[in-house]
Amino acid sequence: MxxxxxxxxxxxxxxxxxxxxxxxxxxxxxxxxxxxxxxxxxxxxxxxxxxxxxxxxxxxxxxxxxxxxxxxxxxLKPEESVYRELIMIKVRANASERSEIISVADIFRAKIVDVENGSLMIELTGNQSKLEAFMNLLDGYEILELARTGITGLSRGSKNVTYID
Structure with a gap:
């Protein structure tokens, strides 16, 4: 659990x-x-x-x-909160693979944050299932580096908000 x-x-x-x-x-x-x-x-x-x-x-x-x-x-209960995580992924990508990877990134509203001759760096924010689905679609590509922030979250609505004086 x-x-x-x-x-x-x-x-x-x-x-x-x-x-x-x-x-x-x-x-x-x-x-x-x-x-x-x-x-x-x-x-x-x-x-x-x-x-x-x-x-x-x-x-x-x-x-x-x-x-x-x-x-x-x-x-933070899942049904009463919003969770997000950020991942940055550096993927080996030659010129012919770039457009396919960029298309997958676009579907997930990910950002291409760096392009080099042999790689793309992608930034994606979302819940864990979105990030895992994205990673699964990149399965056929070589991931050179991966960084994850871990989950952060807040409870929904304005009740139970902590006000500190």
């Missing part, structure tokens, strides 16, 4: 290290982790995707909630 946690934390030195350290000390698995400053520079939003059974996931939430820097932790 996989769960997405959204944390609001104090924007202090070492906060990400302290949170990830809790996971490693307890032997919890982090599938992805993203962090960035919020609209208020005093705070950082961290999105953590973790795997485990129900007991482990509940324990993760309890342990993270106890950390001094954590102001709020929310579980």
């Amino acid at each position: 996989q769960r997405v946690y959204s944390l609001i934390v104090d924007n202090t030195t070492g906060v990400l290290s302290r949170i990830s350290g809790l996971f490693s000390r307890r032997g919890y698995s982090i599938d992805s982790i993203t962090a960035g400053v919020t609209a208020d520079p005093r705070f950082t939003r961290i999105t953590i995707v973790a795997s485990g059974d129900e007991l482990i996931l509940a324990q993760i939430e309890k342990q993270v909630r106890k950390l001094e820097d954590v102001i709020e932790i929310k579980v």
Whole structure:
């Protein structure tokens, strides 16, 4: 089972290290982790995707909630949230393959962000199923490099929004 946690934390030195350290000390698995400053520079939003059974996931939430820097932790349920991930893919592409790859990228509304003699670099943002579908269509091409940001997300609507004074 996989769960997405959204944390609001104090924007202090070492906060990400302290949170990830809790996971490693307890032997919890982090599938992805993203962090960035919020609209208020005093705070950082961290999105953590973790795997485990129900007991482990509940324990993760309890342990993270106890950390001094954590102001709020929310579980982002798929039906009540929007998740996104960014991938950048460098694909080997000679002149004859370029148009096919660009056509696939266009279908997914991906951006070609760099073109070299032997390669294309593609940027795509979306949910995990969209990214996986895109990757599957590139299966016949040689992927030279791949970078993924990990999931980030927000809950839908204006209720349950954290306002910090």
